[in-house]
Amino acid sequence: MSSKPSGRRRFLKGGTAALAGFTVGAIQPADAQAPGTPAPHAHPASGGKDVVAYGERSRFVTTVRKPDREARTPFGVDQLHALTPLQDQQGIITPSSLHFVAAHGGMDIPDIDPREHRLMIHGMVDRPLVFTMEELKRFPSVSRIYYVECNGNQPGRRHKTVQESHGKTSCSEWTGVPLALLLKEAGVKQGAKFILSEAADGVKSNKSLPLAKAMADTIVAYAQNGEPVRPQQGFPLRLLPPGFEGQDNIKWLHRIEVVDQVYVTYNEISRVTTNPKTPKSPWFTVFEQGPKSVITSPSGGQQLQGRGMYEITGLAWSGGGAIRRVEVSVDGGRTWKDATVDGPAHRMAHTRFHYQWKWDGQAAELQSRCTDELNQVQPTRAAFRKFWGFAPDDPSESGAGLGHVNYIQPWRVAPDGSVLNGLA
Numbered sequence: 001m002s003s004k005p006s007g008r009r010r011f012l013k014g015g016t017a018a019l020a021g022f023t024v025g026a027i028q029p030a031d032a033q034a035p036g037t038p039a040p041h042a043h044p045a046s047g048g049k050d051v052v053a054y055g056e057r058s059r060f061v062t063t064v065r066k067p068d069r070e071a072r073t074p075f076g077v078d079q080l081h082a083l084t085p086l087q088d089q090q091g092i093i094t095p096s097s098l099h100f101v102a103a104h105g106g107m108d109i110p111d112i113d114p115r116e117h118r119l120m121i122h123g124m125v126d127r128p129l130v131f132t133m134e135e136l137k138r139f140p141s142v143s144r145i146y147y148v149e150c151n152g153n154q155p156g157r158r159h160k161t162v163q164e165s166h167g168k169t170s171c172s173e174w175t176g177v178p179l180a181l182l183l184k185e186a187g188v189k190q191g192a193k194f195i196l197s198e199a200a201d202g203v204k205s206n207k208s209l210p211l212a213k214a215m216a217d218t219i220v221a222y223a224q225n226g227e228p229v230r231p232q233q234g235f236p237l238r239l240l241p242p243g244f245e246g247q248d249n250i251k252w253l254h255r256i257e258v259v260d261q262v263y264v265t266y267n268e269i270s271r272v273t274t275n276p277k278t279p280k281s282p283w284f285t286v287f288e289q290g291p292k293s294v295i296t297s298p299s300g301g302q303q304l305q306g307r308g309m310y311e312i313t314g315l316a317w318s319g320g321g322a323i324r325r326v327e328v329s330v331d332g333g334r335t336w337k338d339a340t341v342d343g344p345a346h347r348m349a350h351t352r353f354h355y356q357w358k359w360d361g362q363a364a365e366l367q368s369r370c371t372d373e374l375n376q377v378q379p380t381r382a383a384f385r386k387f388w389g390f391a392p393d394d395p396s397e398s399g400a401g402l403g404h405v406n407y408i409q410p411w412r413v414a415p416d417g418s419v420l421n422g423l424a
Contacts, residue, residue, distance in 0.1 A: 063088040065098055066163060080109070080232075083167025086296045086315065092342070092350040093145070094170035096225045101232045102150045102168060102246060108202045110252050114228075114236040117200075119182075119220070123257035126187030133222070133236055139177045142219065145349045147171040147317045149289060150246035154405040157423045162299040165409060165421070169317070171350035174240050176221035179214050183258070192258045196265075197239050200254040207248055208262045210287065213241050220253065242348035243319030244287045245404070289319035291378045292406035293326055293353070293370040304417035307361035312339070315350045318372035319404075322346065325371040326353040332365035332410065332422075333380070339368070347373075364413040365422055381407040381423070 049056065068081035080103035084094055114133045122128040153168035183195075188211070195214045198206040209218070218241040222229060229235045234251025241248050293316035298304060312330075316323045322345040327336040339355040353368070369378040379387070384407035385394075410422025 063098065065100070066167075068102075068168070082232075083163050084170045085163050086166055086169075086294070087162050087299055087302070089296065089315075092171050092315065092346075092352050093225065094172055094350075096172065096227065096230055096233070099148075099170040099172060099224075099230075099233060100150065100168045102152065109231050110201050111231070112200060112236055112252060117236050117254065119237060119254060119256070121182055121186045121256045121258070123196075123259055124189040124192040125183075125258050126189065127185075129182070129186050131182070136177055136182075136220065136222065136237075139181055141175055142178055143173055143175040143223075144217075144219065144242070145171065145173050145346045146240060146242040147348060147350045148240075148246055148249055149292075149317070149404075151404065153246075155294075155407070155409045155423065157421065159300065159421055159423075161301040162294060162296050162409075165300070166294045168246070169315075169350075171315075171317070172224045173226070174219055174221040175223035175226075176219040176237075176240065179218040179220050179239070179256075180216070182220065182256075183215060186258075188258055191260050194259050194262055196257040196259055196263045197250040197253060198255040198257075199234075199250050200252040205250065206263070206265050207250055208259075208265065209239075209241055209244070209248055211258070213244065213287070217242055241287075243289060243321075245289060248287060287319075289404040290406050291318040291320065291323070291370045291372045291376050292316070292404070293323075293368045293378055294409050295328070295366050295368050295411060298366065298413065298419045299411050300419055300421045302419045304359060304413065304419070306417065307359050310357050310359055312355040312357050312366060312368075314353055314368050316341075316353055316368070316370035317348070317350050318370070318374075318376065319348060320376050321348065321373035323351040323370050324373050324375075326351070327369050328353075328355040328357075329367045329369075330357055330364050333367050333408070336369070359413070361415060363415055366411045366413065367408050367422075369408050379407050383407070 063085050065082040065084060068083050080101060082101040084098055084100040089098070117133055119131045119136065120129070121131075148170055150168035153166060155165040159165035193211050194208045195211055196206055196208055198204055218239065221234075221238045221240045222236055224230065224233060229238050234249075234253065237253040239248070239250040239253050239256075293314060295312055295314040297313050298310065299314075304310065312328055314326075316326050323341060324345070326339040326341055328339045329336045337355065339353040342352040342354070345351040351370075353370075371377050384405070412420045412422045414420065
């Protein structure tokens, strides 16, 4: 009996001390503690870190991004290229720490002091303007759920998992200022047709964007999933034109020039010079990404634990707007059934779908296809290759420069329950 009141007194005493720490509004860093003493709010599994100052996930959760080996440079820089683990994601929002990373082409992630950062808008405007971060945050803000997909997100026979084949897409809630507000503040002159946005990275990466898109729904984003945009994603400013190619999302944004034509930058000409299958017409007339989906479970590298009921689930998205329908096939595309779409589906965002499947223990091939609000249907691989001019006996994959690679990804389920890439 005597031990219980004593224990309660110790608990209350400790709780009072903790509350006193909150009252002064400060938490001492771990290195200010006596040797061997954990931080004030440290959990034993946190290694002494203060888990109240910035939370941590359970030590039993080990999902991580993985380096994109296909994007490695001769210098072996992996911090600029990483793939989202789609196979482990729940819902549609990608945690900021798991959002894929793709470099503009520079070899650095600039360390930018937001107090010193400026955004300049000039060119064909009545009033050239320069904004500080504080001034930008005084404008009316919006928060929107949008996906981002790198144009290099190209499934192929060499990929073993969905993280390797589709890991260059992620979905977040982005917060910032509508670009239209800033352009109206500057006053766009008659005859302007494009904007040229530029990054503050080492090579001043830049890209042209139609003025119509800039005025429609493009965001100058300074926050992602409720906190400032992370350095790998463009801190402190990132251009976010929803539904357009990932390379149109200029990170570390510091300059926007209003112009009357497309500027022939590196990103404008790279596909034309690297792939002979690129059409003769200017590729930069196509920015919007078509409908795309992928089954994330069961998917490559996973193992079914015997016959019975399984949930097939995955993600669908489109630059053409909201996903209206997702279909699933378990027999290699011979027959299709409607999947359940989690709703309401957001425009230009990942959409989660589900389908209940009873596996009989025999070989199967799983596929998904989606339809967006423009009634665009995700193509088969054969239709995609025909559109781009591949001969039927051409064994090559899509390669660089073909635009948005959105054909159907098959996963083969072997009788032993192992799941393999159906393209292999």
